[in-house]
Amino acid sequence: MADVGYIHHEQHLRSSDMISDIVIGMSDGLTVPFALAAGLSGAVANSSLVVTAGIAEIVAGSIAMGLGGYLAGRTEQDHYESERRRESLEVETVPEREKEEVREVFAHMGLSPALQIAVADELARDKTKWIDFMMKYELGLDEPDPNRATKSAFTIGASYVLGGLVPLAPYFFVTQPHQALLYSCGVTLLCLFVFGYFKSKVTGQPALTGAFKVMLIGALAAAAAFGVARLFG
Template identity: 70%
Template sequence: MHHEQHLKSSDTIRDIVIGMSDGLTVPFALAAGLSGAVNSSGIVITAGIAEIVAGSIAMGLGGFLAGRTEADHYHSELKREYDEVERVPEQEKAEVKEVFADFGLSPALQDQIADEMAKDKDKWVDFMMRYELGLEKPEANRASQSAITIGISYIVGGIIPLSPYFFVSESQIALYYSCAITMVCLFVFGYFKSKVTGQPVFAGALKVLIIGAIAAAAAFIMAKLINGK
């Protein structure tokens, strides 16, 4: 039970990271690019909200499809394993023995374990799924949960760089506030992301910050070049 809770937690964190990463970066780059082309915050807000809606749907759909693919793959392999323990039980026993041979167990003990395991097909197949194929049973409604988590995380991330434009009418001035707020949020997000994933926190935070800054700067400069300003 503890393992399943841990797995669920790590999957949810992964979805939040996916949604927030793009949510902070893409609308920020879009807002920066538009700020280099137009001087109206209203236009930036309209385009930014449209992008956040489209982006959250696209990201959520991507998460849903990934979750469905994972579940379909698991059930396909599960069906195949049940078929194999029926058709070629000795071959499947040999695969069980190979797993325990890697643990250093004696051949006699390998034979005993394989024979005992073969008495319960459900446990036998579950063992093969976990230790031969490295597959864990997906949670129920995992695809829907993933879609919702990623979509909401994208929206939350996207609103942050867009928020100054609601209060400042000139887009280029609003961009300065957006940069300050978003840079801080990118650094904090990168810090916690690195902490959760076990990476060096300062280096991870700096990496996320730099990626976001480069994306926004590239969009701003390109818009300036295209408009000849």
């Protein structure tokens, strides 16, 4: 007997562009300044030097990461606009070939030949919707947010700053670099674990495995920087 009144809810976690930008900025922000602070802790005698160098790195890193996000967003927008102009030209100059491509898309969906022709002819009545269809189903391109580049730059840069201040914070309050490094390791590794956990949840990966992986990468980067600084110091 079929269930009556049962409502099926599908649970899908969709990762937005903003979440992706936060992940990019936060992961580098936690790891790079952490490694820098650890390296300097093995070579200097005062935490003020670590703070100065750390702030300089955070400023430079956030600008560089934000600029990278902006350029990536602009490239995506420019690529979409270029492909749309090409599709518009083809719709105007070779409409029958474009209709054939529409019919091929519907053929892959399992529609009958007669229905393929009917739908393609109906779609061709509105050139804007026709081009929209070709962009999405032939080229696999969705129209990007026109403000995507600016939003991406700000989100990545701000996430980098927020992440970078975590490993640097103990050096503001503890004058001895080696002692500050111990606090920095504890706080940063905990944050890396939490960050890796939620990052894995968002991307649909095993949460604990992802958390330990992100934490281990940060720990190895910091240990390598500290060891090199001590070696050459």
